Amino acid sequence: MIDQPLDSLLHQPVRTRLAAYIAARGEATFSELKQALDATDGNLEAHVKKLVAAAYLEAIKSQGHGRPQTLYRLTPLGLQAFHDYVAELQRLLPELSGDETESTASLTRTGMTWKAT
Amino acid sequence: MNLNSQSSGSAQLQAIQAMLSSGHASIRLERHTFMIWGMTAAALILVVPRLISLESFPDHSERLWLQTLVISMALLVAGVVDARWTARARRRRDESLSFIQRQITKLWWLLIALVVVIDIGMSLYGGGYFFYGIALVLTGIGIYVHGLFSRQMLTWGGALQILLGLTMIATSPDMTVQEWVAVSDFGIGFPAFALMVDRTQQRNPVRELSLSLLWLSLVLIPAFVMVMLFQTHQYDDWPKLTWDAYVDGAMSTGGDTAVVTLPAGSLVPVSLAITGDLLVPVEQPQPLMMMTTKPVDLALEQGELQGMTRFGEGDWRSGYDYRIERWEAKGSLSPSRGASLDVRFNLCFER
Numbered sequence: 055m056i057d058q059p060l061d062s063l064l065h066q067p068v069r070t071r072l073a074a075y076i077a078a079r080g081e082a083t084f085s086e087l088k089q090a091l092d093a094t095d096g097n098l099e100a101h102v103k104k105l106v107a108a109a110y111l112e113a114i115k116s117q118g119h120g121r122p123q124t125l126y127r128l129t130p131l132g133l134q135a136f137h138d139y140v141a142e143l144q145r146l147l148p149e150l151s152g153d154e155t156e157s158t159a160s161l162t163r164t165g166m167t168w169k170a171t
Numbered sequence: 172m173n174l175n176s177q178s179s180g181s182a183q184l185q186a187i188q189a190m191l192s193s194g195h196a197s198i199r200l201e202r203h204t205f206m207i208w209g210m211t212a213a214a215l216i217l218v219v220p221r222l223i224s225l226e227s228f229p230d231h232s233e234r235l236w237l238q239t240l241v242i243s244m245a246l247l248v249a250g251v252v253d254a255r256w257t258a259r260a261r262r263r264r265d266e267s268l269s270f271i272q273r274q275i276t277k278l279w280w281l282l283i284a285l286v287v288v289i290d291i292g293m294s295l296y297g298g299g300y301f302f303y304g305i306a307l308v309l310t311g312i313g314i315y316v317h318g319l320f321s322r323q324m325l326t327w328g329g330a331l332q333i334l335l336g337l338t339m340i341a342t343s344p345d346m347t348v349q350e351w352v353a354v355s356d357f358g359i360g361f362p363a364f365a366l367m368v369d370r371t372q373q374r375n376p377v378r379e380l381s382l383s384l385l386w387l388s389l390v391l392i393p394a395f396v397m398v399m400l401f402q403t404h405q406y407d408d409w410p411k412l413t414w415d416a417y418v419d420g421a422m423s424t425g426g427d428t429a430v431v432t433l434p435a436g437s438l439v440p441v442s443l444a445i446t447g448d449l450l451v452p453v454e455q456p457q458p459l460m461m462m463t464t465k466p467v468d469l470a471l472e473q474g475e476l477q478g479m480t481r482f483g484e485g486d487w488r489s490g491y492d493y494r495i496e497r498w499e500a501k502g503s504l505s506p507s508r509g510a511s512l513d514v515r516f517n518l519c520f521e522r
Contacts, residue, residue: 078194
């Protein structure tokens with residue numbers, strides 16, 4: 055079995071969690087990300103910028119009544135990269151994927167199916 | 172890049188799983204949502220039957236469509252106001268409406284539309300006795316489904332609402348009781364949900380049971396107080412007239428109000444006007460003579476029936492609170508009698 059490198063952008067705790075949260079929620083504002091990840095403004099901003107620069111994340115400016123909002127959403131490239139990352143993670147943990155442990159079972163329950171590469 | 176250890180990989184997967192769960196549980200119902208929908212529903216239950224009543228609009232179709240129009244418009248306004256206020260509140264907090272919440276909101280609208288359609292159907296084809304119970308169950312399902320994707324205690328609230336609705340359907344109390352329970356449920360219970368659903372995010376059976384009892388008390392006590400007030404109205408203090416005195420014209424010489432007692436065994440002509448598409452009457456139907464099984468007190472105001480009645484020693488209740496049960500229509504054919512149709516039903520004023 056050939057080891058494929060894990061995506062260095064996503065293989066970072068904050069960015070992994072950020073991608074997972076948006077993948078499940080669809081889109082989120084900066085405030086919601088901050089609250090969900092329990093991160094500081096500066097820290098979160100740095101990670102968001104990296105994901106936006108890699109075109110994993112897109113920022114959508116929303117105009118309407120009240121103040122303008124910026125919503126962050128995973129791009130198709132970002133979503134695919136996230137799927138590939140989780141699949142690779144599961145492949146690297148054979149006993150986890152084989153035994154359907156709590157983690158992987160829970161991942162399956164959330165409705166996200168991972169394509170093994 | 173390889174994992175340093177299986178434990179770190181497992182931790183990473185668990186972190187992903189936690190964030191996926193967190194992202195999926197993204198529905199949050201605003202307090203004003205409960206207030207707007209609850210108050211609107213309570214006001215509609217209280218106002219519409221009194222505003223667009225049998226007396227004001229004797230034609231059934233006209234009354235039905237007018238009621239439907241008012242109800243639909245009020246619910247539409249409630250929905251638009253709720254959507255705008257929610258969007259404004261979210262923007263103020265720099266929050267968004269998640270994808271799943273937008274989809275479940277559509278389901279909520281479908282359930283509300285279903286309640287309106289059922290109301291129309293029951294007005295046309297009967298079964299209105301179950302309307303409030305069904306309305307409670309359907310709104311409860313709406314709240315419960317929201318709760319499946321939320322960290323608020325919405326599944327608890329929805330389950331309580333469904334339970335109350337099912338109890339109403341199963342026990343089928345007087346319409347007056349059903350009406351006030353529904354008014355109290357929407358007018359008090361919904362705002363109470365608004366205050367309670369954020370109280371705890373951890374499952375705690377004792378706390379949930381306590382909140383359930385508190386919520387049921389908040390809904391049922393005011394409802395039964397209103398029913399008691401309604402039933403022990405001023406009619407007991409009104410002058411009482413025997414049937415003979417009423418027939419002798421005592422009402423015209425007396426005051427504006429009176430309670431006339433129709434004794435048990437009184438003959439009451441019942442006019443049945445049956446129309447249809449296949450069968451139409453060929454002559455003026457004769458009234459069917461029926462007999463009262465117990466004394467009936469009738470409240471009169473200005474010589475007219477006021478709408479409130481009392482059977483025997485029971486409580487005062489609306490004279491419109493009746494039900495037609497066990498409809499049966501059976502056709503038969505014989506050379507001697509020809510074709511005939513036997514229609515039966517049970518007309519109940521008491522439960």
